[in-house]
Amino acid sequence: MRPVVAIVGRPNVGKSTLFNRLARRRIAIVDDTPGVTRDRKEAEAVLGGRDVTLVDTAGLEEAPPETVAGKMMAGSARAVDLADLVLLVVDGREGLTPADRHFATWLRRTGKPAILVANKAEGRAGEGGYYDAFALGFGEPVAVSAEHGEGLGELHDRVREALGAAPEVAEAAEGEAGSERPLRLAVVGRPNAGKSTLVNRLIGEERLLTGPEPGITRDAIALPWRDAEGRLVRLVDTAGLRRRARVTEKLEKLSTAATIAALREAEVVVLVLDALAPLEAQDIAIATLAEREGRALVLALNKWDLVPVKARNDRRRAIADRLSTGFAQLKGVPVVPLSALSGAGVDKLMPAVWKAYEAWNSRVPTGALNRWFATAIERHPPPLVDGRRLKLRYITQVKARPPSFVVFGTRTGKLPDDYVRYLLNGLREALGLEGVPIRLTLRSSRNPYVEGE
Structure with missing residues (x-):
């Protein structure tokens, strides 16, 4: 049976926008007018690797039970009663209100496991509300922007911690030291950089279509895989990202959206660069997106075997100079020269990925x-x-x-x-x-x- 995850909060904090974002499709009507959602809406979704029933609720408001607002409140309370986990949403830009504090107290009294979500937290305008939300007593809030899809990786992680492993995963892991969670690794880059060829080389089979024509991959393809050390990885191959001005056809727009979603849900991003092509502004833009989303980054310099040996030192220096001027916010990002086609240097990629992942997870006393x-x-x-x-x-x-x-x-x-x-x-x-x-x-x-x- 799917666990039930209910999204609650006062009106106009972005619950329905978050619902649509987590369900990955537009189901609930979204508008700036408070009170658009009146009845609970449900959708099947995947949160933190679990298949769940996601429930969107009406805004929490105190009102006599015979009124429309009172009946909406009763419906939201019923959703909380049936829920295995509650996402309490507050507005990061507006900050805490008396209603937020009131319903946070009410939710604590229910005893339901809850995760505090500070929505609309993008940019400096949302920082104050994020820090204020600590006062509600639900621990560290998760800062997200449901509208822009930011912060969802952290939310998925918290949901996974709260719900635990799926029953079938727990049974499969019986006798082992805890359930295993895969590393979420996205392979991104411009068209024809060799992303699918690299993924095929990593997993050891021709799982994905490849060829000289750019744009063969049109969707984000997720593959479970164990690396040479036996560690579980959720490897995602993505469509090539072109400059926004060149993205015109509807299908390519959908492919671009899927790629960006995969990047945002990843923990580590491998940006594949073509060693034979100059480092372009689009490469920097993709790397900047990964940094803005808070993902660890590793650069894979593909087709390195085709670079003349005498020119390799100059090529390395040119890349380092370009990164230092256009990508200073991630100084020292690891660069792994390799050939996805021949396999040369590919064995150096995953050690660099795991090292970046460990640094990304690090805490300092x-x-x-x-x-x-x-x-x-x-x-x-x-x-x-x-x-x-x-x-x-x-x-x-x-x-x-x-x-x-x-x-x-x-x-x-x-x-x-x-x-x-x-x-x-x-x-x-x-x-x-x-x-x-x-x-x-x-x-x-x-x-x-x-x-x-």
Whole structure:
């Protein structure tokens, strides 16, 4: 029997948009007008690797039971009663409201397992609401943008942790040390870079169609696979991503959407580059998308066997120079030269992938982190702003996947961008986070006795 996952929250926080996004099809009507959803809607979906029944509910509102709003509330409460897991959605941009606090208290009293979701959390506008949501007492919220499809990988991970392994997986894993969760690995790149050929080489069979014509792959194809070390991988081959201006036909638009969805759901992304072609703006755009989604990244430099031996050092330098100027936010991203066709160098790819995955999952003890922080500040103190020195007090890691840190101090909003980059580069070098996006948030501690502080 499928577990039931109910999406609840006050009106107009984006529940139906999240429902459509998780169901991967437009089922519920979405509009900015509060109260569009009145009846519960259900859909079969896959969340965290589990087949579930996903339930969209009306906005939670206190009202007499005989009114329409009261009946909507009763329907939402019934959905919670039947649910195995509840997704409580709040608006990251608007921040917490009394209604959010009221219904969070109500949900805790039901005793249902719940995950707090801060929707509309894209950009700086959603940061305040995300941090405020900690106060609801459901632990760390998941920051998502249902409209733009951001943050869904983290949500899938949390759902997987809450629901556990599917019964058939648990039976198959009986006697083993816990159920095995596959690494989600997406292979992306421009058309004709050799993505499908590389996937075929990795799995050891001609599973996917390949050829010299660009655009043979039109959909994202997921393949379960075990690497040479016996570790389980969910390997996803994707359609080639062209520049947006060139994407005109409906089928190609659907292929592009599937590729982007696979990238967003991945944990590690392998970007396949053609060693015979110059590194183009589209390659940088794909890598930037992976960084923005918080995915670990490895570059596979395909067709390396066709590059003349005498030209290889120059080719490596050209790629490094192009990355340093166009891709500074992921300094030190690993580059694996290989030939998907002949197999040369392919054995170096998965070790690089797993190393990036481990760094992506890494957590640093607070003591060690602050010892590095104190040394970094001593070596290069924050600059004077308006004649006063900015004080940076301490740093803490708030989450992994990707590694995310918060620096606390006074007037941190005035810290220059170049100093923030100094801290980011120091974190990356000191902690071995090459190829992994790093999130650094600045928070100011307020002095209630100083006006305007």
